[in-house]
Amino acid sequence: MLRAIHIKRFGAFADRSFAVGAVTVFGGANQSGKSTLFDAIRIHTFHPERRGRVRALYARYGDDTDVRLDWSGEPPDMSDGEFMNLFAVSSGNVQVDFDGDWLAAVRKNLFTGGIDPRNLMETFERLASEKGTYAHMRERSRLERQREEAESRLDTLTAQRDEILSALDTQEAARGGLQALEARRDALRESEAELAAQVARQEQIAEGGRLKSHLSLLDEIAALEQAQQNWPHLAQERTGELDDLERRSRASEAKRIGAEEALRAEQRRLDALRAELAALAGELAARGQWRGGVEALQGRLAAYDDGKLTRQLMRGVAALLLFLSGLAAMHLLGATVWGWSVLAAALLAAVSSIYLPGWLDEWRLKRTLKDHWRNLLGGTHLYGRAQAVYESQTLTGLTTALAQLQAELERLEADHGEKSQATGAQQARVAELEREQTLHREESESAAAALRDWLAAMLVGSRDEYRDKLGEYRRVQQQLGEAYGRLEAALRDAALADGFQLRAHAEGRLEALRADSVPSQGLAEAERSALRERLEAARTELEKLEEEHHALDRASHGTSERLVGRLGNLPDEIADLGERLRQIDVELAALEFDRRAAERALELFREVAADESAVLADLSAGVAQTFARLSGVEETRQAAVDIAALRTEDIRALDRHGYSRPVEHLSSGAQHLLYLALRLEMARRERQGRFALLCLDEPFAFLDPERQLETLQYLKGFLEETGWQLILFTNEPTQAERARSVFPDCQLHTLS
Numbered sequence: 001m002l003r004a005i006h007i008k009r010f011g012a013f014a015d016r017s018f019a020v021g022a023v024t025v026f027g028g029a030n031q032s033g034k035s036t037l038f039d040a041i042r043i044h045t046f047h048p049e050r051r052g053r054v055r056a057l058y059a060r061y062g063d064d065t066d067v068r069l070d071w072s073g074e075p076p077d078m079s080d081g082e083f084m085n086l087f088a089v090s091s092g093n094v095q096v097d098f099d100g101d102w103l104a105a106v107r108k109n110l111f112t113g114g115i116d117p118r119n120l121m122e123t124f125e126r127l128a129s130e131k132g133t134y135a136h137m138r139e140r141s142r143l144e145r146q147r148e149e150a151e152s153r154l155d156t157l158t159a160q161r162d163e164i165l166s167a168l169d170t171q172e173a174a175r176g177g178l179q180a181l182e183a184r185r186d187a188l189r190e191s192e193a194e195l196a197a198q199v200a201r202q203e204q205i206a207e208g209g210r211l212k213s214h215l216s217l218l219d220e221i222a223a224l225e226q227a228q229q230n231w232p233h234l235a236q237e238r239t240g241e242l243d244d245l246e247r248r249s250r251a252s253e254a255k256r257i258g259a260e261e262a263l264r265a266e267q268r269r270l271d272a273l274r275a276e277l278a279a280l281a282g283e284l285a286a287r288g289q290w291r292g293g294v295e296a297l298q299g300r301l302a303a304y305d306d307g308k309l310t311r312q313l314m315r316g317v318a319a320l321l322l323f324l325s326g327l328a329a330m331h332l333l334g335a336t337v338w339g340w341s342v343l344a345a346a347l348l349a350a351v352s353s354i355y356l357p358g359w360l361d362e363w364r365l366k367r368t369l370k371d372h373w374r375n376l377l378g379g380t381h382l383y384g385r386a387q388a389v390y391e392s393q394t395l396t397g398l399t400t401a402l403a404q405l406q407a408e409l410e411r412l413e414a415d416h417g418e419k420s421q422a423t424g425a426q427q428a429r430v431a432e433l434e435r436e437q438t439l440h441r442e443e444s445e446s447a448a449a450a451l452r453d454w455l456a457a458m459l460v461g462s463r464d465e466y467r468d469k470l471g472e473y474r475r476v477q478q479q480l481g482e483a484y485g486r487l488e489a490a491l492r493d494a495a496l497a498d499g500f501q502l503r504a505h506a507e508g509r510l511e512a513l514r515a516d517s518v519p520s521q522g523l524a525e526a527e528r529s530a531l532r533e534r535l536e537a538a539r540t541e542l543e544k545l546e547e548e549h550h551a552l553d554r555a556s557h558g559t560s561e562r563l564v565g566r567l568g569n570l571p572d573e574i575a576d577l578g579e580r581l582r583q584i585d586v587e588l589a590a591l592e593f594d595r596r597a598a599e600r601a602l603e604l605f606r607e608v609a610a611d612e613s614a615v616l617a618d619l620s621a622g623v624a625q626t627f628a629r630l631s632g633v634e635e636t637r638q639a640a641v642d643i644a645a646l647r648t649e650d651i652r653a654l655d656r657h658g659y660s661r662p663v664e665h666l667s668s669g670a671q672h673l674l675y676l677a678l679r680l681e682m683a684r685r686e687r688q689g690r691f692a693l694l695c696l697d698e699p700f701a702f703l704d705p706e707r708q709l710e711t712l713q714y715l716k717g718f719l720e721e722t723g724w725q726l727i728l729f730t731n732e733p734t735q736a737e738r739a740r741s742v743f744p745d746c747q748l749h750t751l752s
Contacts, residue, residue: 001072001725002041002693008066011036021747023719025728027736028751034729038090038697040067041727045693048080076692079105086683087692089699094675096682098646106686107646110615147584154577161574185545192542195535199528205521208513211506214490217483218499224480245451252444259437266433270426277423280416300368301399315357319350326350616643619681626677627653629714630707631670641674651678672702676711680718692722697729708735712742 005018012033018026026034039057042048044067048057069075078087081102326346333339455461460469487499496502620643628639642660644650652660653674663671676699683692694715700708719726726743730736740746 001691002069002075002727003072004070005037005040006068006070007037007040010040010061010065010067018749019747020725020727021745023726023728023739023743023746025730025736025739025743025746025748026751027730027733027748029731032731032751034731034751035697038088038695038729041069041693041695042080042083042088043067044069045075046078046080046083073691076690078102078692082106082686083695086679086686088695088697089676089679090697094672094679094699096648096675096678098648103646106682109686109688110619110646110682143584143587147581150577150581150584154574154581157574157577185542188538188542188545192535192538195531195538199531199535201518205518208510208518211510211513214502214506217486217490218503221480221483221487221499224476224483242451242454245447245454249444249447249451252440252447256437256440256444259433259440263430263433263437266426266430270423270430273419273423273426277416277419280412280419311357312354315354319353322346322350322353616645619643619685622681622684623674623677624653626681626714627674630673630677630711632707632710641677643678668702669704669707673707673711684718684722687722687724689722692724694719694724694726695729696726698731699728700735705734705738709738709742712738716742 001022002020004020007013007017008015012031013036018024018037026037028034039061043057043061076083076087079102081097081100082105084090085096085100085102086106323346326343326349329342329346330339333342455465487502491497491499491502494502494505496505620641623643624639624641627633627641631639633639640654640660642652644652648663651663651674653663653666653670655661655666655670663674666674700711703711715726718724728739730739736748740748
């Protein structure tokens with residue numbers, strides 16, 4: 001039972017304590033801290049998670065809070081969901097959220113083993129053939145867990161035993177190794193002293209080498225300064241001037257070469273044009289005699305064409321006279337055979353007089369023209385178009401061949417003219433290029449002379465020689481700069497002002513080293529570094545050996561006794577665990593036998609599952625009885641409640657008119673009382689005699705004064721029956737007075 005609440009830095013409370021009894025009433029106006037106390041009890045007893053809807057609950061108060069609840073025994077063991085749904089009424093809200101995970105805990109007490117009776121049949125049909133009864137399943141799970149725990153514990157104890165035995169062996173070996181460690185430490189000390197002496201001697205030798213290098217450095221600087229003074233003309237780099245001169249020379253030479261190549265190309269083109277012109281001239285000379293023949297033949301053809309019409313008229317007149325003479329002879333001879341024969345002969349002679357002379361004329365003309373063409377050419381140039389003229393079979397073909405031959409002669413003459421013009425233009429282009437070549441040659445020679453003069457001024461014979469000397473001068477400068485840098489470093493190391501002091505210091509120190517018989521040659525730098533590393537390694541190893549020796553010496557006192565004490569009773573406990581594992585295996589074998597027997601009990605489970613509504617019917621009766629008491633109804637049947645399933649939509653109740661209605665169809669006050677009755681009955685069955693805490697924050701918002709008093713009277717009997725504790729928060733003084741009238745011994749705290 002909760003006895004007191006101590007609260008600091010929580011909400012509006014800086015530092016307060018409240019005594020709490022079996023019934024405690026906190027009264028006060030709004031904003032006086034009632035809800036803050038409710039949240040303190042909720043957070044520090046039922047631990048709502050810091051996520052989802054309750055994240056704001058934690059954020060409201062922050063992390064710098066101090067709340068302590070004093071309990072006479074253990075606080076109620078339940079989740080925040082169970083508490084808020086069954087044991088807490090906040091601001092008049094008493095509805096039950098059946099969708100929460102808290103319902104699984106309630107089912108464990110409402111139904112057998114936490115299984116909903118509606119699912120009992122399906123569950124046992126699925127599992128009976130594998131694991132038997134539900135009690136069998138729980139027992140088997142319990143034994144398997146015990147076996148796993150025993151095996152885990154056995155492994156842990158065995159590992160501890162092996163670890164202790166190994167530690168004892170290690171401790172025994174450590175005692176033997178301690179003496180060897182001491183001997184090794186002494187030998188290492190002697191080796192470290194010898195190495196330190198060798199390193200000191202080598203450092204003296206190295207110092208002598210450094211001093212000699214300082215003297216060499218001073219000599220090197222003097223030589224480099226002298227070499228730099230011998231080349232004053234190289235002090236200023238004039239590579240840019242040389243690049244410009246070479247670039248000018250190369251550009252002039254490139255122009256000269258380009259001009260020569262262009263001249264050669266244009267000369268080759270001129271030679272080609274001249275060859276083509278000579279070929280055209282030769283062809284024109286070879287075909288020059290064709291032109292007269294063509295003109296003669298075309299003249300004969302033109303004369304023939306001019307007299308052709310006259311000849312045709314004369315032949316037509318002759319043919320007409322012959323035909324008329326035939327008609328006259330037929331008239332004289334009559335329509336006899338002779339008459340018709342004479343007419344036919346006359347007609348034939350007329351037709352022949354028209355066509356035969358014309359054909360003979362054309363044949364004679366064609367033959368005459370071909371003979372004239374062959375005689376003109378002498379039979380030596382009958383090729384190409386000339387051969388086509390000779391081979392023409394008709395006057396039309398002969399005329400066409402002559403026209404084509406004349407066109408070819410005209411084309412040759414046109415080509416000859418064009419080639420002549422092109423040859424003249426090309427000759428002018430070649431002459432211009434020859435002038436350009438002369439100019440570029442002179443420019444190239446001038447640029448080459450300027451380059452030679454510049455190199456002579458620089459006392460070199462070529463660009464490469466200048467660059468080599470310039471590079472050598474730059475190397476001397478770089479070497480001199482590096483030498484100056486080494487000289488500055490040497491002066492800093494020796495804390496001297498200039499090179500004269502450094503030379504004097506080096507010579508004096510070398511004389512002292514020679515007097516101390518320090519050899520001039522020692523180990524190489526790599527060997528000296530290796531020797532120093534060996535010395536450092538020896539010192540580091542010596543430090544580790546000292547620490548290891550100290551640790552072993554400190555740990556050797558009393559360690560064995562502690563390890564033997566830890567070993568203790570481990571063998572006996574390991575033996576007991578082995579015996580327990582054998583017993584568990586025997587019990588599991590018996591459970592396996594029960595599993596086979598459980599298959600035969602399946603029908604019995606089916607009969608039990610058939611009565612799945614029994615629990616819900618009993619819950620319905622209990623809720624109906626409580627609802628009747630809270631509503632002021634004398635008989636339970638007048639306030640009957642039907643709970644078909646643990647879902648809001650499956651709960652119905654009778655109203656005052658005797659109609660069965662869903663919860664949402666009841667009045668606000670009736671809904672409030674029905675949900676309160678459902679909460680109290682489910683809470684009673686869920687706790688089953690265990691202690692619980694009821695926290696009611698403004699629980700009667702929807703009830704009239706009469707119902708409030710009836711509810712308080714019922715809560716009094718409910719608390720006497722269950723032995724639970726009640727904390728009531730209210731902002732109404734009348735409600736606090738009613739609570740005090742019902743619970744005279746209650747603790748009453750008035751908050752301001």
